[in-house]
Amino acid sequence: xxxxxxxxxxxxxxxxxxxxxxxxxxxxxxxxxxxxxxxxxxxxxxxxxxxxxxxxxxxxxxxxxxxxxxxxxxxxxxxxxxxxxxxxxxxxxxxxxxxxxxxxxxxxxxxxxxxxxxxxxxxxxxxxxxxxx
Amino acid sequence: xxxxxxxxxxxxxxxxxxxxxxxxxxxxxxxxxxxxxxxxxxxxxxxxxxxxxxxxxxxxxxxxxxxxxxxxxxxxxxxxxxxxxxxxxxxxxxxxxxxxxxxxxxxxxxxxxxxxxxxxxxxxxxxxxxxxxxxxxxxxxxxxxxxxxxxxxxxxxxxxxxxxxxxxxxxxxxxxxxxxxxxxxxxxxxxxxxxxxxxxxxxxxxxxxxxxxxxxxxxxxxxxxxxxxxx
Numbered sequence: 001x002x003x004x005x006x007x008x009x010x011x012x013x014x015x016x017x018x019x020x021x022x023x024x025x026x027x028x029x030x031x032x033x034x035x036x037x038x039x040x041x042x043x044x045x046x047x048x049x050x051x052x053x054x055x056x057x058x059x060x061x062x063x064x065x066x067x068x069x070x071x072x073x074x075x076x077x078x079x080x081x082x083x084x085x086x087x088x089x090x091x092x093x094x095x096x097x098x099x100x101x102x103x104x105x106x107x108x109x110x111x112x113x114x115x116x117x118x119x120x121x122x123x124x125x126x127x128x129x130x131x132x133x
Numbered sequence: 134x135x136x137x138x139x140x141x142x143x144x145x146x147x148x149x150x151x152x153x154x155x156x157x158x159x160x161x162x163x164x165x166x167x168x169x170x171x172x173x174x175x176x177x178x179x180x181x182x183x184x185x186x187x188x189x190x191x192x193x194x195x196x197x198x199x200x201x202x203x204x205x206x207x208x209x210x211x212x213x214x215x216x217x218x219x220x221x222x223x224x225x226x227x228x229x230x231x232x233x234x235x236x237x238x239x240x241x242x243x244x245x246x247x248x249x250x251x252x253x254x255x256x257x258x259x260x261x262x263x264x265x266x267x268x269x270x271x272x273x274x275x276x277x278x279x280x281x282x283x284x285x286x287x288x289x290x291x292x293x294x295x296x297x298x299x300x301x302x303x304x305x306x307x308x309x310x311x312x313x314x315x316x317x318x319x320x321x322x323x324x325x326x327x328x329x330x331x332x333x334x335x336x337x338x339x340x341x342x343x344x345x346x347x348x349x350x351x352x353x354x355x356x357x358x359x360x361x362x363x364x
Contacts, residue, residue: 080254
């Protein structure tokens, strides 16, 4: 016996009407390219670390939750549907959870929650900060 | 002596992905989508999650028929005895749409095997089972399990005899499920702690069975969907 979720049927119809812009976003394409071979699965092997998840996975999950539960800016269901779509094509060669992160950033940019140029600039700021000695 | 205090290995380089995660989060805070305090509260909560409470719930139920009855009748109430308060434990203090306060504990029998999926997205009983594994999130698992449960379970190494019914339970925004597998042979006289160790995450999802000596999940294949969404 299989219990099928009746809510899915309605949502399936609703989501099929959505026109997710899954065209590439330049800043994320650069990260995808520069990050090749530098995902957690590569770095953990290189440094002999056996933690299956990167340290930032937990803060990524928290970001997804606060966007849904606190700010109501991005519902969990919609984010996951868009992630499904994006990781099937655009980010298919990126390992997990890096592709979850790229999909979240993609969705946030396309929905206008953050701006692509702001993201590019702020990544430089963060990069500089993390490399300060 | 010095070796005993040797630091554990660490990844001593910063990846583009780590930078991206921080940048996205900080920009969202800067734009007022949420506060740092909100984020800290959820991060702290995430750190508390693991499959151990669900494993303990099953172990307790194996040892105590009355508790088993409670677990089947009222999973949320039974969760309290393993330290999980579905209502008050979350940063919202009243549950969340993503972790709705309705846990159902599906008890296997000799003629019935349960397995959990979320066809909608990847709803999962996080408060009591921790974060979902990658394969659970994939459209491949979600779509195929409801159609061909025996085949999918066999890919996980679980062969279900024909005379055992397989029941797929579909999580949703209102209800979450865990599986209470049958207590395996060879565990007579075991303590709750011993039993808890063999109830792995995969047993609680229903894609594996508990076995004496087996305390970890097997590596699982992650398959892509043949017909992606929208195609």
